[in-house]
Amino acid sequence: MKKLLMATAALAIGATSAFAETKIGMITTLSGGGAGLGIDVRDGFMLALAQSGRDDIEVVIEDDQRKPDIAVQLADKMVQSERVDILTGIIWSNLAMAVIPSVTAQGKFYLSPNAGPSALAGQGCHQNYFNVAWQNDNLHEAAGAYATSAGYSNSFILAPNYPAGQDALTGYKRTFEGELAGEVYTQLGQTDYAAEIAQIRASGADSVFFFLPGGMGISFLKQYADSGVDLPVVGPAFSFDQGILQAVGDAALGVVNTSQWNKDIDNPTNAAFVESFQAEFGRLPSLYASQGFDTANLILSALETAEVSDADAFREALRAADFDSTRGAFKFGPNHHPIQTIYAREVIKEGDIFTNKIIGTALENHADAYAADCKM
Amino acid sequence: MSTLLIIEQVLNGLQFGVMLFLMAAGLTLIFGVMGLINLAHGSLYMIGAFAAAAVAGATGSFVLALAAALAVAAIAGALIEITVIRRLYGKAHLDQVLATFALILIFSEGTRWLFGSFPLFLDIPDYLSGPVTLPGGIQYPLYRLTLIAVGLLVGLGLWVLIERTRIGIQIRAGENDREMIAALGVDIRLLYTLVFAIGAALAGLAGALVGAIQSVQVGMGEPVLILAFVVIVIGGIGSIKGAFIGALLVGLTDTLGGIFLPQFFKLFMEPGAATQTGSALASMAIYILMSLVLIWRPTGLFGARA
Numbered sequence: 084m085k086k087l088l089m090a091t092a093a094l095a096i097g098a099t100s101a102f103a104e105t106k107i108g109m110i111t112t113l114s115g116g117g118a119g120l121g122i123d124v125r126d127g128f129m130l131a132l133a134q135s136g137r138d139d140i141e142v143v144i145e146d147d148q149r150k151p152d153i154a155v156q157l158a159d160k161m162v163q164s165e166r167v168d169i170l171t172g173i174i175w176s177n178l179a180m181a182v183i184p185s186v187t188a189q190g191k192f193y194l195s196p197n198a199g200p201s202a203l204a205g206q207g208c209h210q211n212y213f214n215v216a217w218q219n220d221n222l223h224e225a226a227g228a229y230a231t232s233a234g235y236s237n238s239f240i241l242a243p244n245y246p247a248g249q250d251a252l253t254g255y256k257r258t259f260e261g262e263l264a265g266e267v268y269t270q271l272g273q274t275d276y277a278a279e280i281a282q283i284r285a286s287g288a289d290s291v292f293f294f295l296p297g298g299m300g301i302s303f304l305k306q307y308a309d310s311g312v313d314l315p316v317v318g319p320a321f322s323f324d325q326g327i328l329q330a331v332g333d334a335a336l337g338v339v340n341t342s343q344w345n346k347d348i349d350n351p352t353n354a355a356f357v358e359s360f361q362a363e364f365g366r367l368p369s370l371y372a373s374q375g376f377d378t379a380n381l382i383l384s385a386l387e388t389a390e391v392s393d394a395d396a397f398r399e400a401l402r403a404a405d406f407d408s409t410r411g412a413f414k415f416g417p418n419h420h421p422i423q424t425i426y427a428r429e430v431i432k433e434g435d436i437f438t439n440k441i442i443g444t445a446l447e448n449h450a451d452a453y454a455a456d457c458k459m
Numbered sequence: 460m461s462t463l464l465i466i467e468q469v470l471n472g473l474q475f476g477v478m479l480f481l482m483a484a485g486l487t488l489i490f491g492v493m494g495l496i497n498l499a500h501g502s503l504y505m506i507g508a509f510a511a512a513a514v515a516g517a518t519g520s521f522v523l524a525l526a527a528a529l530a531v532a533a534i535a536g537a538l539i540e541i542t543v544i545r546r547l548y549g550k551a552h553l554d555q556v557l558a559t560f561a562l563i564l565i566f567s568e569g570t571r572w573l574f575g576s577f578p579l580f581l582d583i584p585d586y587l588s589g590p591v592t593l594p595g596g597i598q599y600p601l602y603r604l605t606l607i608a609v610g611l612l613v614g615l616g617l618w619v620l621i622e623r624t625r626i627g628i629q630i631r632a633g634e635n636d637r638e639m640i641a642a643l644g645v646d647i648r649l650l651y652t653l654v655f656a657i658g659a660a661l662a663g664l665a666g667a668l669v670g671a672i673q674s675v676q677v678g679m680g681e682p683v684l685i686l687a688f689v690v691i692v693i694g695g696i697g698s699i700k701g702a703f704i705g706a707l708l709v710g711l712t713d714t715l716g717g718i719f720l721p722q723f724f725k726l727f728m729e730p731g732a733a734t735q736t737g738s739a740l741a742s743m744a745i746y747i748l749m750s751l752v753l754i755w756r757p758t759g760l761f762g763a764r765a
Contacts, residue, residue, distance in 0.1 A: 114567065115678040118576040244738050266730070267721075268738040272682060274673040277471035277603065278714050284598070285464040301578055301674035309583060309600045309672065311590030330578035330674055 105140045105391055107382065108161035110154055110182065111172035113146035117297050119326040120174045120371050121146070124196045126364055127356075127375030128171070134359065135383050143167060149174075151181040158182045162189055168391040169194065171378055174371075176200040176219060176247035187211040190394065192401070196378040197371060200246045201253070204418050205453030211394075213401055213419040215381055216374045217343055218451035219247050220254030222319035223294060225341035225425035225445035227258035230290055230317050232445075233339075236261035239288035239314075241279055243295065244268040251294035251319070257452060264288035269295070276303045280310045290314055296321035301330050308334035315339075320439075323430055325369035328437040335430045335437060341445050343425050344373040344410050348441070352407040367438060373409045380406045418457035422450045463597050468718050469711065474603045476710025477610025481665035482683055483690040483702040484617055485658025491697020492634045492654050495544060496552050498559040500662055500687065501680025502566035507532040507663025508670035508679060509570055512581040521584035525667050532663020533656040540655040545648070563681070571677050578676040581667075606668055613661065614703050621699055630654060634697055686713075689745055693752045695762025704760055709745050716744035 109128065112121035125144060132140060143165050147154040154173065161167045169192045173179045179198035187193055187209040199218040203209070230238060240255055240263060242248035252266060264286040267279055283291055291314050295303050300322025307316070320342035328335055346357045346367060356376055360368040368376075384406035389396035404413050416422045425446045428439040486500050510531035515524035539562060547555045582588075583602045590598040621627040629650055632640045641647045666680065673679070690709050694701025721737025728736065752760060 113576075114571070118571070118677065119578070122576050244735070266734055268734055270738070270742050274669075274679070274682070275471075275475060277474065278468055278717050281464055281467045281471060282718065284467075285461060298578055298674035298676050298679070302672065305582070305674075306600075306672050309588055309590070309602060311598050311600070326577045327674075330580045330676075332580050332582055 105169070105386060106165065106167040107140060107142045108158075108165060108167035108170045109142055109144045109172035110147050110157045110161070110170065110178075111144070112149045112174045113144075115149050117149045117174060120197070120297060120324075120369075121172070123324075123326060123369045123371035124172060124174065124375035124378075127360065127368065127372035127377075128196065128379040129375075130356075130360060130363055130372075131376045131379035131383065135379075137383070137386075140386075144172075147173070147178060149178070151178050154178040154182050155185075158186050162186060162191055168192065169382060171196055171382075173198055175245075176250070177245050179203070180246060183212055184209070192391070192394075192397070194378050194382065194401075196374045198247065199420060199451075201250050201453055202246070204420050204451055205456035206458075208418045208453075208457035208459060210398060210419075210459045213381075213415065214421065215378045216421070217423070217425075218420045218453065219250035220257065221423075221446075221449060221451060222321070222341045222343070222425060223251045223254030223292075224258045224449065224452075225427070226292055226317050226319055227255040229339060229341060229427045229445045230255075230292065231258065231260045233290075233315075233317075235259075235290035235315070235317075237264045237287070237289045238292050238317075239263070239265045239267075239283045239286050239290070240292045241265075241267040241269055241295075242293065243271040243273065243299065245271045247296075248294060255292050258446075259292075269299075271299075273299060274302045276306050277310075279303075280307055280312060283314070284310070284312050288314060291316045293318050294321065297327065301327050304331045304334045304338075317341075320344075320370050320428065323428070323439060324371060325367045325438065326371075328430065328439075332437070336432065338430050339442070340428055340430070340439070341425055342370055342428055342439070343421070343423050344370045345426060345428050345439050345441050348410060348426075350407075350409075350411045353409040353411075356409050367436070377406075377408050377410070377413070380408070416450045416454045418451070418454045418459075420451050420454065422448055425449055463595065464718075466595070467597055467599060468714055470597075470599055470603070470607070472711035472714035473707065474607050474610075474710070475714055476707035477607055477614070478665050478669055479683070479686055479690055479710055480610055480614060480703050480706035481661045481668075482687040483694070483706050484614075484699055485661045486684075486687050487691040487694065487697055487699065487702045488630070488654055489658050490691065492630055493544075493548055493651055495547060496555045496559065497544070497658075498556060498684065499539065499562035499566065500658070501684030502563050503532050503536055503659045503662040504666035504680040504683055505570060505677065506535050506566065507666030508581065508675045509574060509579065509666075510663065511667035511670060512579040512675045513574075515581055516579070521587075521671075524581070525664065528663045528667030529660045532666070533660035535663075536659020537652050537656040540652045544655065545651070548651075567677050574677075576677065578674040581670045581675050583671045602672065609668065613664070614699075617699055626650075626653070686745070689749050691759075693749050693759055695756075695759030698759070698761040701759055701761035708748065712744050712748050713741075716741040720744070 145157045171194045174197045176198040195214040199214045204218045242251040323340040385400035389400040426441045427445045507528035511524040511528040514527040587602045690705040694705030720741045724733035724737045
C-alpha cells in the first residue's frame with residue numbers, strides 16, 4: 084500500500100512538472116586549460132539543485148572550450164532550439180561579452196556565476212542580466228585596498244591583455260594609493276614569465292600585484308619563487324583557488340589574496356555547502372564552486388515566488404535575492420551586481436592540503452564603481 | 460634600461476629558444492623525412508609532462524621523472540606511428556591534418572579521463588632551485604641555465620646523430636628519395652617508426668623540463684605547437700640546423716620584443732597606451748619575423764625545398 088501511494092505521488096509530481104518545467108542552459112568551460120573553473124561552477128550549481136529536491140528543473144550543459152565563437156553558437160542553439168528560460172555558466176569575460184548582450188536582448192535571463200565585465204555593469208547593464216559573483220574590478224579593488232593598508236607604496240602590476248585583465252589593473256589602481264613601478268599586459272594563455280620577472284627585478288618595486296587566472300598563475304608563481312626576487316605578492320583569489328593551489332605547492336605559501344568567499348566564512352549555509360561538496364566530489368570546493376552554488380540557490384529562491392514565464396515577477400524575485408548565500412548576507416546593487424564584503428586570505432597548509440584562511444576584511448559592503456552609469 | 464636587464468632577457472630568450480628547438484626538431488624531422496604534418500606533436504609534449512609529474516609524485520625523483528617522460532613519449536610516439544600515422548604517408552596533407560587533429564582530441568580527453576581536469580604538481584628539484592649569481596652580478600635561476608645547457612647538448616647530440624652515424628645517413632637519404640633507399644635494402648618502415656619515436660621523445664623531454672616551471676595541464680601542448688611550426692617554417696622544413704637557428708630567433712624575438720616594443724612606444728606615447736600597443740605588437744613580432752624571412756627566402760633559412 085505504501086509503495087502504491089509513493090508511486091501515485093511520484094506520478095502526480097511527474098504530471099505537474101510536465102506543465103511547469105523550467106529549463107536552464109549552462110554554457111561553461113569543461114575542456115582545455117580553463118576546465119577546472121567550469122567544472123567547479125557546474126558541480127556547485129548541480130549540487131544546489133540536487134539538494135533542493137526539485138525535479139521540475141532541467142539543466143542543459145554544454146562545453147564552450149573557452150572559445151567565444153563556440154559560446155555564441157551554443158547560446159543560439161539553447162535559445163532557439165532548446166528554448167531555455169535562463170542561461171548561466173560562462174567563466175571568461177571575453178565569452179561573456181560575446182553572449183550576454185544578445186541573449187538578454189532576446190528576453191532571456193542571464194545569471195553570471197563568474198565573469199563580470201565592466202562593460203555590462205555600467206552603461207551596458209540590462210534588466211535581465213544578474214551577476215551573482217562580482218563585478219570584475221571588485222577583488223582587485225580589494226587587493227589595492229589591502230596593499231595600501233599593508234603599507235606598500237610602489238607596486239609592479241601585471242595582467243593578461245583581455246577585458247578582465249584590463250578591469251583588474253583598473254580596479255587595483257582605483258584603490259591603491261601608492262606609486263606604480265611598472266604596468267605590464269601579458270598575453271592571454273602565456274606560460275613563461277621570465278621576461279616579466281626580470282622587469283620586476285629591475286623596477287625597484289616594493290610589492291607585486293598580479294591577476295593571472297588558472298594555469299597562468301601556476302606558471303607565474305612557480306617561476307617567481309625560483310627567481311630569487313623576494314617582494315611580497317598580492318593578488319585576487321583567482322590564482323589561489325582550491326583547484327590550482329596543489330599544483331603551485333610551497334611557492335604560494337603565505338601569499339595574501341582577496342576573495343568574497345572562503346571555506347571558513349562562518350555561517351550554516353557555508354558549513355553545509357563545504358561539507359556536502361566534499362562528500363559528493365571528494366575535493367574541497369573553490370570560490371568558483373561557491374559561485375555556482377549561490378547562482379543555483381538564487382534561481383531556486385526566485386522560482387519559489389514566481390514563474391519564469393512571468394518575466395517581471397521573476398525579475399523582482401531575483402532582485403530580492405531572498406536566499407541563503409555561502410557568503411552570508413547577499414544583496415544586489417541597482418545594476419544587479421552584488422554589494423558584498425571582500426576578505427583578505429592567506430595561503431596556508433592544512434596537513435597535506437594547501438588552502439586559504441581569512442586574515443581580515445579588505446573592503447566592507449563594497450559596491451562596484453559602474454553602478455551610477457547603469458540606467459535600467 | 461640597464462645592461463644587466465638586457466643580458467637577463469637575452470638569457471630568457473635563449474632558454475625559450477632551446478626549449479622550442481626540442482619541439483621543433485622532432486617536428487621538422489618528421490615533416491622532412493616522412494612528409495607528414497603531425498599536429499599531435501603537442502600532445503606528445505603534454506604526455507611527457509604528465510608522465511614526469513606522475514612519476515615525480517610517486518618516487519620524488521626528478522631524474523626518474525625525466526627518464527619516464529622520454530620513455531613514455533617515445534613509446535606513445537611509436538604506437539601512434541604504427542597504428543595511425545603509417546596509414547597516412549601516401550595521403551594528402553589535408554587527410555594527415557584531419558587524422559592528427561583527431562589524435563589531439565583523443566589524447567586530451569584521454570589524459571583528462573586519467574588525471575582529471577585540475578593541473579598537476581611538478582616542481583624543480585631542490586638541487587636546481589633558486590638563483591645563482593653570474594659574472595657581472597646577474598641573478599639568474601639555476602634551473603633555466605640548466606635548461607639552456609640541456610637544450611644545447613641535445614642539439615649537439617642530434618647533429619652528431621644525423622651527420623656522423625649510419626642511422627643519420629639513412630634518415631638523410633630517406634628525406635631525399637624514399638623509394639631508392641627502400642630498394643637498397645633499408646627497412647624504411649622501421650626507420651620511420653624510429654624517427655617518429657625520437658621526435659616524440661624530444662617533445663616529451665621538453666614537456667617535462669618546461670612542466671616543472673609551468674603548469675602541467677591538459678591542452679598545454681597546443682600553444683607550443685604553433686610556435687614550433689613557425690620555427691620550422693623559418694628554419695626551412697627538414698633542416699635540424701634550421702630548426703635550431705629558427706628556434707633561437709623566435710625565442711629571442713618573442714622575449715626581447717615583449718620588453719623593448721612597449722619601451723619604444725613610450726618614447727612618443729603616454730605610458731598606458733604605449734604598454735597596450737607595444738604588447739599587441741610584441742605578440743605579432745614572431746609572425747612578422749616569419750613573413751620577412753619568407754619574403755627573403757621562400758624555403759626558409761636552410762630549407763632545400765618549398
